[in-house]
Amino acid sequence: MTEKDGITRIVGKRGNTTIPFAIRLRLGVRPGDVIRYVITADENILIERYDLTQVPTSEDIFNEIVSVLEELFSSCTKQEKLMLKEYVERL
Numbered sequence: 786m787t788e789k790d791g792i793t794r795i796v797g798k799r800g801n802t803t804i805p806f807a808i809r810l811r812l813g814v815r816p817g818d819v820i821r822y823v824i825t826a827d828e829n830i831l832i833e834r835y836d837l838t839q840v841p842t843s844e845d846i847f848n849e850i851v852s853v854l855e856e857l858f859s860s861c862t863k864q865e866k867l868m869l870k871e872y873v874e875r876l
Contacts (some may be wrong), residue, residue, distance in 0.1 A: 791806045792807065792808065804820070805819075808832075812834050813834065814834055818834060818835075819834075819835040819837060820832055820833065820834055820835055820850070821833050821834075821835040835875075
């Protein structure tokens with residue numbers, strides 16, 4: 786199997802598919818392993834083996850939330866910023 790080759794599978798009624806043996810072998814996926822589906826910017830699905838030791842910490846999640854809120858806050862009008870500030874203070 787080369788990079789441009791593909792293997793086609795049909796999605797079952799309950800959304801199930803089988804990861805082909807050649808792909809499991811290449812990725813080293815074994816029974817009990819965790820895989821992750823990632824939707825790419827061009828609307829494709831990327832399947833990758835997921836290492837549970839890479840699970841984000843609560844600090845990582847907090848920092849991501851802060852980053853998103855800062856981005857949101859920077860694009861708000863003055864009135865929206867005041868409304869957001871009041872809302873956050875009530876939390």
